[in-house]
Amino acid sequence: MKILKLLLLPYMAAVVAAAFLWPEPAKGFIGESSRIVFFHVPCAWTSSLAFVVAAAYSLAYLVKRNPWHDEVAHSAVKIGLLFGVLTLITGSLFASIMWGTWWNWDPRESSYLLLVFLYAAYLFLRAAVDDPERRARIAAAYALFAAVVMPFLVFVAPRVTASLHPQTVINPQGKILMDTPTRAVFFGALAGFSGLFLWLLSLDARATRASRLERAR
């Protein structure tokens, strides 16, 4: 495990270097703006992955009532929110270059903002309950209910109205519209960001558990 963490740093450095140096900028985009796909989409993927992990650990908490599962779910939501905000920032950068405005209420842009609000509400809910056991139970129920709503924000809402958002990955054709170098760097970035998420999750959840055990002494 430790060796994987040590390898993550050079791996991510290689992905970032390749993102700027290897694939040609995609046609139909202004300047080098298409390179944002190597950071924006992995951020969106990582935040969605984090919310799915939060739902899985919430379910595990409800089944086993082990505080560790609640701590992992809580950490996953926090990290998911971090990557969600990074998705919005990188998307906004792209919008400013391509569409001349930082924010244009594109359906996909707006639905991702609402997804961030959906999980920010999880933190508000936790903060409103004092009893740790009840807090864990209510937060788990909310995280599972949010997981039911999440597909409507990620997959459905952006398709109800027309969108300017490029559809290189999620599209009606069901194909990834990228050349080979772009595809290689893109999937490399997805793997790297996923590894980064797992590392952050392990760090944060263990720190939360340590503080709980410290409080219990």
Add this chain to the structure above:
Amino acid sequence: MDQAHGSVLDAVLAIALKDATAELRRRTAVVAVLFFAATALALVSFAIGPFGLPPDDRPPVQAALLWIILFFAAATGLPRAFAHEEETGTALALRKTLPAGRVLAGKALFNFVLFLAIAAVTVPGFAVLLEARAGSAAGLAATVLAGGYGLAVVSTFLSALSARAGQRHVLFVLIAFPLLSPLLLTAIQATLEALRGGFPGTPLRVLIAYDGAASCGAYLLASVAWEE
């Protein structure tokens, strides 16, 4: 079927009837909700009136305003479903009597009826005061029904979830808005299509799918949300 608890439908209807009787006795939630809806409607119509917008801009603005009024009017009354049981000390008896899923279904049914009462005042008032003409009345009616059902189910579930949390009224709006945002966005889109004269087939299908998913989620998680 669990004979000790009677049939599911009987239990659901009994809870809805109990809430309706209690509400008709007190009338606080109904009066507060309808008063809020009337005030919001008066404010909106005073602010923009029927002719305050160019004709082409009216349908999108009207569709959004209608659902904002409906959402906030509902948010003043629907969250009381479980909080009232906690305040009056009847929650424990109810927990011992019926499974949480049936209690939630009964309360959601009452909340849906309450929403229809809000809509019965708001939608015609909106049409008169803002000169909003629905090109597809059937489309608008179906949207209000499907949107109202989802709003009632999710609000009831969140009411169970936040019944014993601190600052629950503020908390309810904070957690309800993101969870209901796909429903509200789709309902606004469906209303827009209905105002423009077309039947909102696609948005209605999305609304019905949301309603189904939310109903299953709420029913399955009811016992966890309302555990002692």
